[in-house]
Amino acid sequence: MKVALLTMFNGLDSTYSLVNVVAEQLRMLLSAGISTKILVTEHCPLEDRYGVFLDERIEWVKIVNHYEGKQIHWGDYSQPSGKVHSTFFNEADVIANDFVEHLADVDVCIMHDIHYQGWHLVHNVAIRKAQEQLPNLKFIAFTHSAPVNRPTKTVWPFSARYTPMKNTIYVYPTQSGISALANQYNVAEGKCRAINNSLDILSFSSKEIQLLNENTDLISPDILVVYPGRLTYGKKFEKVAALCGAIKMHCEKKVKVIFCDFPSSDVAPNVYKKLINKQGIMNGLDEEDMFFTSDIEDFKNGFPRQAVLELFSLSNLFICPSYSESFGLTVLEAASRGNFIVLNEQVPALNELGKQLNSYFMKWDARNFGFNTHEKYHPSEQAYLKEHGEIIVNLMRENQVIQAKTLARTRYSPQWIWNNQLDPLLNPFG
Incomplete structure (x- = not known):
């Protein structure tokens, strides 16, 4: 033709x-x-x-x-x-x-x-x-x-x-x-x-965002999650993957998770990435629904901070199940770019900041001042993720700003x- x-x-x-x-x-x-x-x-x-x-x-x-x-x-x-x-x-x-x-x-x-x-x-x-x-x-x-x-x-x-x-x-x-x-x-x-x-939108983006989009689709997912952090067990990357899997499985949404990871000396990256992928797949994601920016040679040591902020302008859901935080600056960064915020209620810093931002809370294991918490879910963690995943999607749908932002990226692309x-x-x- x-x-x-x-x-x-x-x-x-x-x-x-x-x-x-x-x-x-x-x-x-x-x-x-x-x-x-x-x-x-x-x-x-x-x-x-x-x-x-x-x-x-x-x-x-x-x-x-x-x-x-x-x-x-x-x-x-x-x-x-x-x-x-x-x-x-x-x-x-x-x-x-x-x-x-x-x-x-x-x-x-x-x-x-x-x-x-x-x-x-x-x-x-x-x-x-x-x-x-x-x-x-x-x-x-x-x-x-x-x-x-x-x-x-x-x-x-x-x-x-x-x-x-x-x-x-x-x-x-x-x-x-x-x-x-x-x-x-x-x-x-x-x-x-x-x-x-x-x-x-991508025509106005930096070369880093455009390169990332060449490797994985940033535009069409209904739910786009960006989670930046050091690739260490304490950041609980696998919990982000698990919740996103529940959202995809039970809410029939196209979901993409971008892990803006950088190396940690206390964990072998390939080992932890396999665990994260496994948890995501067990709960409903496909392997291509998860992407680590460190898998791109240019970003093997980390994704530029300015580019992370750009990603937050595309994403619509931020999940932070971190085991411990002293403040949580990425929470503010995600909130400033119009994301629905989900935080670990059991971490004092996230609890304090999340209340100020009117965030949605879930419970994961956490370190508190002088003691640690260990969550038990009834009847199961999968049921817990399903329940909250459905609530999160409904709240996002009812939020006029997030709904408009999402449609501008997906429906009018x-x-x-x-x-x-x-x-x-x-x-x-x-």
Whole structure:
């Protein structure tokens, strides 16, 4: 399959929101291994390309924007009737010929606001002329602004803004606008789709976070837990894995645990990691649900603190079952990044700090002042983890801030939009 993005951009300034939308779609298409070209005006300065626009896999096409030696100036023909300038149809013919030439090898053409914006009326007419010579080409026409009311009377070429084109699906960023979209273009709602704009959080992340994401998925888990600490038995990494396993098993959530570990002289790392993995798997996790940052060569001696704070901005659940703490600074760090906090109630420092932060408490073995505690669970530790795992998930669901943070990362990620909205729309065209 080969896909073209018809934008007619004059520039690539990221302050123009549509440029960012197109950039996200380029990333999706390239990540899926789809051959992609982008159509811009002949005046678009390609030397200003940046980010994904620099990807060498993209085929850039400059569409003619002059007629009889003079630059074509786009008139804003937003009214339903009137008169166009004297060379309008000749300009449309020239542009149409360019469209035919450069779309002949394409299976799907994704248009952005070409049918909607009044200043794109000449391109609207041109692509309709080109479509007549490209009967097998499928079109997806995005409208990025609120659909306009369909006038009772329109005349050509102004009626192109309110008329459907053959082999075309019309798209709007939200489901709420589908009825209005269908009305503007006079098509059945079944010919319209909602494809949300996406938020690529990782595009703003540090190289450390991006490298970590290349090794394990940070975006799609419903529950993302980050637990930083020295790889020692006192930090009780295995208890984090066990509780996360119970959450996955009994709450039907996709769970990922990132252990930001660094070596300890009192334990063999491979031995303890095997124990942690075993406890997680026994309680419901798969091995790939757990990841140690020390398994990446760059981070074998520890994950940078600033990157840990970045991870906390992605995660939504922090669990600290530590046997002993003098304060628990990571608790504050996780709380400052909007995580649901679960702490060991039996550790005095965690108890004190957790009450200030309105945290959720569970009971694990702990060292107190002058004595140690040893927990016994009835009827079993697995039942205890199940009970509290379900409560934690319900409380997280009811927390508006955590729910919004989670959905922004998962539901509106480029991966979700691609897998659930854009790719299914392309597939029938394959």
